Amino acid sequence: MMEAERITTGTQPDHLFDHTPETLRSTLADYGEPGYRADQVLEWVYRHQVRGFDEMTNLSKALRQRLEDSFVLYEAEEVHQSRSPDGVVKYLLRWADGETTECVSIPADDRRTACISTQVGCPVQCSFCASGKEGVRRNLSSSQIVEQAMFVAHRAEGAGRLTNVVFMGMGEPLANYAATVSALRTINASWGMDIGARKITVSTIGLPTQIRRLAEERLQVTLALSLHAPTDELRRRLIPWAESVSIAELVEAARVYFDSTGREITLEYVLLADVNDQPEHARQLVGVARRMRSNVNLILYNPVDGLDYRRPSDRSAGAFLQLLREKGINAHLRTSRGLEVDGACGQLRRRMTPPP
Numbered sequence: 139m140m141e142a143e144r145i146t147t148g149t150q151p152d153h154l155f156d157h158t159p160e161t162l163r164s165t166l167a168d169y170g171e172p173g174y175r176a177d178q179v180l181e182w183v184y185r186h187q188v189r190g191f192d193e194m195t196n197l198s199k200a201l202r203q204r205l206e207d208s209f210v211l212y213e214a215e216e217v218h219q220s221r222s223p224d225g226v227v228k229y230l231l232r233w234a235d236g237e238t239t240e241c242v243s244i245p246a247d248d249r250r251t252a253c254i255s256t257q258v259g260c261p262v263q264c265s266f267c268a269s270g271k272e273g274v275r276r277n278l279s280s281s282q283i284v285e286q287a288m289f290v291a292h293r294a295e296g297a298g299r300l301t302n303v304v305f306m307g308m309g310e311p312l313a314n315y316a317a318t319v320s321a322l323r324t325i326n327a328s329w330g331m332d333i334g335a336r337k338i339t340v341s342t343i344g345l346p347t348q349i350r351r352l353a354e355e356r357l358q359v360t361l362a363l364s365l366h367a368p369t370d371e372l373r374r375r376l377i378p379w380a381e382s383v384s385i386a387e388l389v390e391a392a393r394v395y396f397d398s399t400g401r402e403i404t405l406e407y408v409l410l411a412d413v414n415d416q417p418e419h420a421r422q423l424v425g426v427a428r429r430m431r432s433n434v435n436l437i438l439y440n441p442v443d444g445l446d447y448r449r450p451s452d453r454s455a456g457a458f459l460q461l462l463r464e465k466g467i468n469a470h471l472r473t474s475r476g477l478e479v480d481g482a483c484g485q486l487r488r489r490m491t492p493p494p
């Protein structure tokens with residue numbers, strides 16, 4: 139399908155979620171405003187979670203109007219929402235250029251997690267995943283990444299305050315490195331969303347150079363490595379992108395990450411029936427997990443229309459888990475939540491934009 143070329147004219151709008159107190163102070167100084175105005179604006183945005191500048195009632199009408207004319211606060215339009223009986227709500231957002239991405243609210247007993255996207259589409263193209271079917275269309279900006287977390291924070295819908303943020307939606311966060319790190323800082327900052335680094339997870343297919351860079355950022359976020367296979371041979375069958383990266387290189391980068399952050403690595407492993415869920419795979423996985431400080435997150439596959447992969451039985455997944463535990467690996471089995479809402483990566487977008 140040919141898409142009409144989009145012609146962009148004029149200057150890029152200034153997105154408030156791209157700002158830090160320093161950059162906002164300097165912008166407002168150009169209006170002749172004192173420095174503390176920036177703090178007031180950020181407090182309205184992140185603490186009081188207002189949706190528009192007109193709600194910032196301790197600012198003059200003239201300033202509110204000026205802000206309104208100069209900045210974009212919330213850019214996206216919600217175009218679809220699906221809710222699952224377990225409380226998971228998945229939203230499809232449309233950005234100003236017409237592209238759409240997904241974000242999800244996942245409530246649990248004592249917390250609520252926002253799962254957010256970093257790109258439109260995905261360059262990784264795991265063979266079992268819905269997100270990368272059409273490749274990557276573009277990066278999201280830092281403000282668009284932050285906006286999703288703020289959007290989900292707003293939508294408490296009785297489910298409580300947002301406590302965790304996971305970069306596990308569409309896209310490969312470390313392939314959009316600068317925007318991801320900038321968004322991480324805003325989500326973590328005390329002037330921003332103020333979510334503790336330990337409550338933030340970045341999930342990656344594993345880009346060793348970027349993992350080392352992230353280790354240097356002084357952000358103690360959890361790194362989740364999408365391993366999915368315990369040998370290079372099998373991993374390359376499931377993840378074409380892995381052709382150029384060996385598990386040995388990932389182990390090395392993960393060790394560097396642990397050494398500089400003190401954060402244990404989460405190894406993600408989607409269980410695919412008869413593909414990577416056999417006892418020999420569990421034994422090989424033990425070998426990989428032992429080479430770094432790690433815990434293993436087993437995820438039951440969420441079937442995707444048109445793909446041949448199947449979810450293993452609870453019994454065989456349980457046996458896989460037990461094998462890891464018997465060898466002393468700290469492992470958990472996650473039932474993917476939100477099955478009813480096309481919960482897995484990229485499924486909602488795919489359903490809403492069927493192929494021509």
Ligand code: SAH
Binds near residue numbers: 341342362482
């Ligand atoms: N590109 C990043 C983040 C996006 S995917 C990464 O690869 O980690 C987030 C996680 O969801 C990954 O572990 C991915 O493998 C998993 N996932 C994708 N499709 C899935 C499906 N249909 N069922 C279960 N997990 C899936």
